[in-house]
Amino acid sequence: MLAFALRRILVAVSVALTVSVASFVLLHLSGDIATAIAGPEAIGEQIAAIRAQHGLDRPLIVQYAAWAWRALHLDFGRSFYFPEHVTDLVAARMPVTLTLGVIALAVALLVAIPLGVLAAFHRDTWLDRAALAVSVLGQAMPSFWFGLTLILIFSVNLRWLPVSGNATWKHFVLPAVALGYYAMPAVMRLTRNGMLEVLSSDYVRTARAKGLAPRKILVRHALRNAVIPVIALAAVQFGFMLGGSIVIEAVFSLQGLGQLAWESIARNDFPVVQAIVLVLAMIYIALTLAADLLNALLDPRLRT
């Protein structure tokens, strides 16, 4: 197990390094940084001075090392647009996106797991097919369109929930549903398949033969085993959702990381974009690492 864990951690670290190189390259592709820092009115001399002052005249590899060292200390430099440090901007918006992600994941799991279990128990009935239809629809629906439709129905027509912003928990309901619905089908299918597998396994058959009530079988044996891979998938889905929340945040004017990233892209504020890419990638790497280690802990066969 230890060897596996070390190997897995090594991979995670090298992936993290590669991603950091990619996001560093992204910033440098976006144009001349010295000109951007100097502002639109600066003349040649000022730009040259800024280039020297920020060390932008050094070889790229040296610049990368310096940048990576600072990034390790959570220092991503200053925004080109706001008179603020990128870290402060990102930190201010992070809770909104994390809250949205957590609620959306909760919505997805709370709907998908029971639905998957029901579908497996009532395999090949109308219930199974309905669950399948819900999941197929979820995969086919453009999330921003779904979000707009939710606003139209629940905010404008019924006036139950607010339209935009993140002031109260109510503001998170619609965006979380829109985001969570997208993640739901995968979780549901996995739960259903896991349940089917477990239900056909020997010990459940034995339990049935012993005359245990179906509910007890469900709770005591089947669910517990079927849920393990779902936790791993949930971790991965959470990472995807943080990345995908950019669209939902735009629809609901939620001032989270996604909205900040989108606006920063539109404003050519690439230090911010680069930091957000890096932060989201790191969260994803950490989550998948945790999920893999957890899985390996639970299932020795995976330690290869």
Add this chain to the structure above:
Amino acid sequence: MPIRIDAGRVRVGTMRGMGALLAGLLLAGLAGPALAAKANDTLVYASDSEPENLSPYHNSVREGVILARNVWDTLIHRDPKTGEHQPQLATAWTWVDPVTLDLTIREGVTFHNGDPLTPEDVAFTFNYVLTPEAKIVTKGNVDWMKATEVTGPHSVRIHLKAPFPAALEYLSGPTPIFPAAYFKKVGLDGFSKAPVGTGPYRIVAVESGKGVRMVRNDKYWPGSPLGRPKIGKLEFRVIPDGDSRMAELMTGGVDWIWRVPTDQAEQLKNDPTLTVLSAETMRVGFLQFDVQGRAMENSPIKDARVRRAIFHAIDRKAMVDNLVRGGARVMNAACFIDQFGCTDAGVPAYAYDPAKARALLKEAGYPNGFEIDLAAYRERDYAEAVIGYLRAVGIRAKLNYLRYAAFRDALRGGKTSIGFQTWGSFSINDVSAFTGIYFRGGEEDLARDPAVIATLQAGDTGSDPAARKAKYAEALARIAGEAYVVPMFSYPSNYAFSRDLAFTAQADEVPRFYAASWK
């Protein structure tokens, strides 16, 4: 099976952890809710852009102008109804000669932080913004000043670079006064996070990405031409998306929005809880060309015949009648027609004539048209309608829709061939506030025509109003003749707000919330 027991344990642990995380995040993510409306004496207004810096000299977005007018005072006040100049922070002023202006500074005015207003504050503000280190973005508003000196306990003297008859107009708008001691202490960064002025409202919170909260300045100096503010709390919310703003208004989340597209404004009129106002503004839309052809090799835009063809290709009247509406007018000269010095007499007018446009393109060597990019930052529909008209004469334009900052940089940097610009002249009722920005050789001038620059300089510095007008007419005629820009139309602004609110709109596109009240 030991593994299964482990699984249960781990799962429970994870769930508990998740619960704690969730609770923590909820607490962190949810600040106190903002309540709009009369009951809380809080007027929440929403608009799309967040000023990059709250210092009025360091942003050029309209939201910044609104904040500036509600939080800071200027030396002189211009009555929006009569256009008369009245004393504000300056009680009196005299022209010593055409390049020297003496002003008496009002006593007994204090800044929001308690510092008294002194002539030093005035001199510091104006001298500071002229320094290159200040890196202000509104240079065109102050670069007529050479230096400001304190001449007595209550007086200052402004030295001009050259005679500038519109000086009082500029002193009554985009030149707010900063508290010198506080600014020196906190610097620009600190100032932008906790700005201090003398105006009717005091900023209490600046929330990045969300907006600005203000409360009434209860110590606002009596006798100000702005009057005493009536509403207790003011909140500016940044909602980038127009439809979200409208939905927020319809559901009571905000009290006031503007720039409602005319189609939607007409629908909102049916809502009994809302008031909808439409008024023409000083804002003029225009296509600005990359005249020097920096954006692409062998740019067709360098050819005046192509630019004239574009002029002829667009049915501006149909756009005004069907799309823009709300009191908009077609503009022929590159300025707002009611500004001092703006005229379309003698300015060549280009009728909608696609056949002529095609002929001109053929003459210029583009019988099959060409591909080009067009950048826009405001109403997408208008830009798309222009693209549709261009397509009809063979010009295949691709829309590049950007935020204002990126849009401005793209035009200035010669990275786009056509820009759908709009300009509100900083609400200054003088043609120099338009032509001075786009044709006098500055950063935004993409034509850099020496003849136009010279004529405009003569107009800006002349002392005889009639002679100034003649110079401007000459410059405007040349601008239109060369088709450096295609003036489109004036912009109406559609305001929509809660029935409870008494609000009057002004043509200068500056909502004066200090004058608003609850019904």
Add this chain to the structure above:
Amino acid sequence: MTPRPATLTPAPAEVALPPARSPAAIALRRGLSHGGFLIGAAIVGFIVLAALAAPLIAPHDPYAQDVSRRLIPPVWHAKGGVAHLLGTDKLGRDYLSRLIYGSQISLLIGLSAALISGIIGTTLGVLAGYYGGRVDAVVSYVVTTRLAMPVVLVALAMASLVGGSLKVVVLVLGFLLWDRFAVVTRAATRQVRAQDFVAAARAAGFGPVRILAQEILPNILNALIVVATLEMAHAILLEAALSFLGLGVQPPLPSWGLMIAEGKQYMFFQPWVITIPGVALLVLVLGINLLGDGVRDITAPEGRH
């Protein structure tokens, strides 16, 4: 399928069970009795036909604007008319014509992005699966790195750096969506590689290129088709999202995502403006997904789910 020497023919259960029938006939029989597959094929076939015949069936020029005939509602609406069956948009362009031409864009993007990502992903996956060992480790690492990059954000950033356009969208999506191809073909290749006929081909002295092309690729084709449909659907949805955020396909091209973005400001009072392209997108993606699921079920060995 490529004909192969009798000695190399595998004898899996599916071929052996009904002796008289060929695999193609079995697939056909299964396909005709698979409801999802039929619906999916019908939807996709219909939309492909509409896209191909767009110039013939579109009632108007999708770019012809007439600002005096704006926002006419669809025909089922009281104020609608037969001149514009689905009404007109904010610039007076015929909505049905734009919808028909828009299908070309969605299909073009889906197919090209799936093709590019298919080539990249399959190459990586097959190499990893065939050679294993270090090659496999490198490919896995590349896939993990790719998965760690937030797709929408990176696609947006790239599109904004180069400027959004149809070509850019196709390239960006093509270069971002290959991960599933790699994962699936790697697994499939490993499985096929272990089979007798591959070992036999090797023993017969065939080079790796020939083995890959003649033995492996045909046998992972089914898996590839399934992934290709998934990625097509994925690319179409992502294009719509990018266009919605303003950094995808640029006006005046009638992309469905762009139509939703442009119609957004009318959604409160003229909801059909976003409902029509939204439903079109939903139906197309649904059709592609059903088709892909169907192919998977049909080609799966009997009795497996």
